[in-house]
Amino acid sequence: MSWIDDIIDFGSTAIEWLGGNSIGGQLARTALTGLALNQITESINKDNEAANNTTQAVDPGVRLQVNPDTEYRIPLVYGEATLGGAVTDAVLTNGNLTMFYCLTICERTGNTNLGSGAQSTFQFKDIYWDDSRLLFQSDGITVSGFVDKSNSVCTDYNGKIKIWCFGGNSTTQVIPNNYANATSVNAYDVMPNWTANHAMSDLVFAIVRIDYDAAAGVRGLGNVKFKIENSMTQPGDVMYDYMTNTRYGSGIAPAEIYAS
């Protein structure tokens, strides 16, 4: 008899012992069943843990609701003022990861020097996001960070937000003070779905682009305020403009006013 036969005999004996009615066989069967159940339970738990880990990794994003007011009266700014803007358009693009907003700030005023001078112009002196002053990269468009109330600089927003400012219509881009950018763009080339007919006639406004980044806290439009300055500051110019303008003023005929 070979050694292989010895192994077969031992196996047969062990199976018979396990399948038998002896106390030892019954205990062995119970132990083996418990071991098998334990392995199955561990396997299921591992699968559940893996599934849980997968769910936590997916960011569901945030549900944003913009509520533009169709009865909002566009304000008028002479001199310097800090004010917010009314949302007049919003677009979600780039696989839900980029939001564009159009914020209408104020009306563009008329000509200086009692209506006979140059067209009044607007400067963007500062832009605030949730009461923190925004800092821009060298292009004057891309946000590099912000300065909070304690005068600390935070760069969490770096590259996540872009703001294009316009001082009269869609083709008059204005770079905020202290920045320079020789290349200007049209608003309708920035805002998705806009055409040349989106002229934003005689309006001071801004296009805001936000790239979603939950880790950096960029999850939507903050409380944006613009510190702007109108070149029309002389009291006589202001009075004359407000009295004669037919769009936002009293519409008094210039001939009725002794401007001299």
Next chain:
Amino acid sequence: MPINLSSYTAIETGLFVRIEVDYYKTSAGATPTSTVLRFSDYRGTVTIDGESYVGLGRLLNITPTVSELRGTTGSVTVTISGIPNTSIAEIVNSRMKGCPIKIYRVVFDPVTGTQLAITGNPAGRFFGIVSNYTLEEDYSVDERRSTNTIAMICTSNMEFLDNKVTGRKTNPSSMKQFYPSDVSFDRVPSLVGANFNFGAPQ
């Protein structure tokens, strides 16, 4: 500007009314034109600043105005009586409401009936807008004739400015009122209540 009348022992005054009517029609089928109505409560036709004013005498009545140092709101009523029935069509078919009206007081020499050549004459009394008008007909059955009276309620420029509401709103109709081809606000109504799942996986 005050008028110095201290050197005159007697004067005559008259109120002169000038109404610019942009849409004036003499009948329903007539072509509308722009015209200026000029009349006064003085006797006869008088020429002032190159424009002749028809004298209506006692047929014209103008309620008193108040002069104040500070500009205040106020209104006057200009009443014209004795309008013939044939002239009613001119009033009904023309657009009197909203027409600019100016009322001047002119001082005359009572002897010669000529306008005194002194500084401040004529003097502006009221500048405003015809805000409303009423037509009253006094019909006499026995005499088989009627007398018509028109009363124009005029609002001063000050009150007009107080009531005026201007400015552009962030809606498409308001934008197109000033810039018909500008579609920048066309999406505003559809954005009201719209939700954006910002950052949500697709």
